[in-house]
Amino acid sequence: MPRLSYAAPASVPDAVKLLAGAQGLAKVMSGGTDLLVQLRSGRAKPELIVDTKKIPGMMGIRETADGWVIGAATPSAELSEHAGFSAAYPGVVEGTNLIGSTQVQGRASLAGNLCNASPAADSVPAMIAAGAVAVVVGPTGQRSVPVAQIVTAPGRTSLAKGEFIFEFHFPKVSGKQADAYLRFIPRTEMDIAVVGCGVNLTLDAAGVITAASVVLGAVAPTQVAVDATSIVGSKLDDAALAALDTAARAACNPINDKRGTIEFRTKVAGVLARRAAKIAYDRAGAR
Amino acid sequence: MSKIHVTTTVNGEPAEFLCEVQDSLLDVLRDQLHLTGSKEGCGSGDCGACSITLDGRLVCSCLVLGVEAEGKTIGTIEGLANGDELHPLQRKFLEHAALQCGFCTPGLLVATKALLDANPNPTETEARYWLAGNLCRCTGYDKIIRAVMDAAAEMRGEHA
Numbered sequence: 335m336p337r338l339s340y341a342a343p344a345s346v347p348d349a350v351k352l353l354a355g356a357q358g359l360a361k362v363m364s365g366g367t368d369l370l371v372q373l374r375s376g377r378a379k380p381e382l383i384v385d386t387k388k389i390p391g392m393m394g395i396r397e398t399a400d401g402w403v404i405g406a407a408t409p410s411a412e413l414s415e416h417a418g419f420s421a422a423y424p425g426v427v428e429g430t431n432l433i434g435s436t437q438v439q440g441r442a443s444l445a446g447n448l449c450n451a452s453p454a455a456d457s458v459p460a461m462i463a464a465g466a467v468a469v470v471v472g473p474t475g476q477r478s479v480p481v482a483q484i485v486t487a488p489g490r491t492s493l494a495k496g497e498f499i500f501e502f503h504f505p506k507v508s509g510k511q512a513d514a515y516l517r518f519i520p521r522t523e524m525d526i527a528v529v530g531c532g533v534n535l536t537l538d539a540a541g542v543i544t545a546a547s548v549v550l551g552a553v554a555p556t557q558v559a560v561d562a563t564s565i566v567g568s569k570l571d572d573a574a575l576a577a578l579d580t581a582a583r584a585a586c587n588p589i590n591d592k593r594g595t596i597e598f599r600t601k602v603a604g605v606l607a608r609r610a611a612k613i614a615y616d617r618a619g620a621r
Numbered sequence: 622m623s624k625i626h627v628t629t630t631v632n633g634e635p636a637e638f639l640c641e642v643q644d645s646l647l648d649v650l651r652d653q654l655h656l657t658g659s660k661e662g663c664g665s666g667d668c669g670a671c672s673i674t675l676d677g678r679l680v681c682s683c684l685v686l687g688v689e690a691e692g693k694t695i696g697t698i699e700g701l702a703n704g705d706e707l708h709p710l711q712r713k714f715l716e717h718a719a720l721q722c723g724f725c726t727p728g729l730l731v732a733t734k735a736l737l738d739a740n741p742n743p744t745e746t747e748a749r750y751w752l753a754g755n756l757c758r759c760t761g762y763d764k765i766i767r768a769v770m771d772a773a774a775e776m777r778g779e780h781a
């Protein structure tokens with residue numbers, strides 16, 4: 335077996351050069367909480383690990399005129415400690431706060447959670463619901479890709495050889511807009527989502543929903559968007575909630591496994607969509 | 622085969638070692654630096670027995686590469702006591718009999734120290750959630766939580 339090598343380049347061009355020029359499989363590493371588990375179990379067999387955490391901009395949180403910029407390798411603990419980002423996107427932070435333990439959150443990043451491409455990744459539904467955009471860098475330069483278009487199948491992404499995510503852009507939260515994330519697991523900590531649901535709602539001054547984004551995790555090969563048009567124009571009354579429940583169930587295409595049957599996951603998807611929508615609605619109304 | 626040379630700081634002291642890329646920081650701490658307080662319960666981030674701080678942040682050392690330690694500051698269980706004088710957390714774990722086999726204890730102490738550094742006055746619920754990634758097969762956790770809450774109160778000066 336060829337020897338595993340490691341590099342911690344200090345710039346994007348250096349990292350791209352290493353990744354694009356690698357002979358065998360090269361893997362980007364952020365927090366390593368997925369990659370190193372897979373390395374140890376033999377599921378991942380890279381010949382090169384490129385640690386991006388020394389590249390300026392890969393770690394950290396900044397507020398700009400347009401919203402928030404999150405370095406792709408920023409550990410989730412830093413997100414929950416950041417008062418400004420947590421207030422703007424409580425739902426995204428609810429997702430990252432559920433990733434593993436305190437120790438895992440000390441390393442686990444948004445880019446790793448997304449690019450590991452698990453259907454159950456906890457930060458992804460709320461990121462998609464937020465309309466977050468990934469800034470992808472690579473041999474042909476830089477491009478902006480909606481987070482919803484990164485994962486293509488379990489374990490697969492749309493990134494080409496040599497490409498990696500440099501940072502995420504979250505739009506500015508304005509007016510009565512807020513998000514929420516809920517997941518169902520059989521216990522209260524340290525388990526993989528049976529269903530996850532991220533919701534992002536915008537209301538007008540009278541409390542009528544003007545925009546809604548609802549995204550489910552763990553009920554299909556990738557995260558799926560729910561058709562939420564039925565709640566737009568409503569004040570999230572019982573009829574709107576029932577319509578949302580139906581739409582969420584219709585979006586499901588789940589697997590049967592020890593954590594939940596197809597039937598159970600589908601039902602829970604409807605329940606979580608309703609509950610997360612109510613939380614997001616109350617948060618938005620309070621703004 | 623040439624190994625990689627890494628220079629780092631462990632419990633305030635400069636340290637250096639040679640390792641292979643795939644060696645975890647836990648392997649290095651235990652096998653190269655002979656700091657065997659950190660334990661390997663799972664090697665996959667699930668049990669917390671290998672808990673350390675890396676630049677002040679609580680992490681599982683089994684999910685950090687040894688080579689990542691270059692230029693970093695590492696805190697392990699060996700840095701908790703002040704010479705022969707036990708840290709209040711260690712004393713309280715003994716007083717409350719918060720251990721049986723002791724395999725989980727170093728990780729729990731390091732994780733609790735990180736909790737109290739960030740939040741000297743946690744609620745019991747906060748302490749339980751913070752420590753949810755530290756598994757103990759012996760105690761049933763109640764004694765651990767009692768020791769943590771008691772130590773926190775003492776460290777806040779509430780027993781004086």
Ligand SMILES: Cc1cc2nc3c(=O)[nH]c(=O)nc-3n(C[C@H](O)[C@H](O)[C@H](O)COP(=O)(O)OP(=O)(O)OC[C@H]3O[C@@H](n4cnc5c(N)ncnc54)[C@H](O)[C@@H]3O)c2cc1C
Nearest residue numbers: 364365366367368369434443445446447449455456499666
């Ligand atoms: C004990 C334990 C519990 C866990 N619990 C949960 C949980 O409850 N919910 C959950 O969602 N996840 C969980 N995870 C999985 C994992 O912690 C998360 O997916 C985490 O967010 C991964 O981030 P990372 O930075 O550690 O990724 P890494 O391990 O560094 O990378 C993961 C993958 O993404 C790729 N990658 C990393 N950075 C980039 C980048 N910048 N651009 C492109 N590709 C990149 C890597 O090549 C690799 O394929 C758990 C893991 C452990 C060990």
Ligand code: FES
Nearest residue numbers: 662663664669683
């Ligand atoms: S040995 Fe690191 S978490 Fe179990």
Ligand code: FES
Nearest residue numbers: 721723757758759
């Ligand atoms: S005391 Fe034995 S595992 Fe905790």
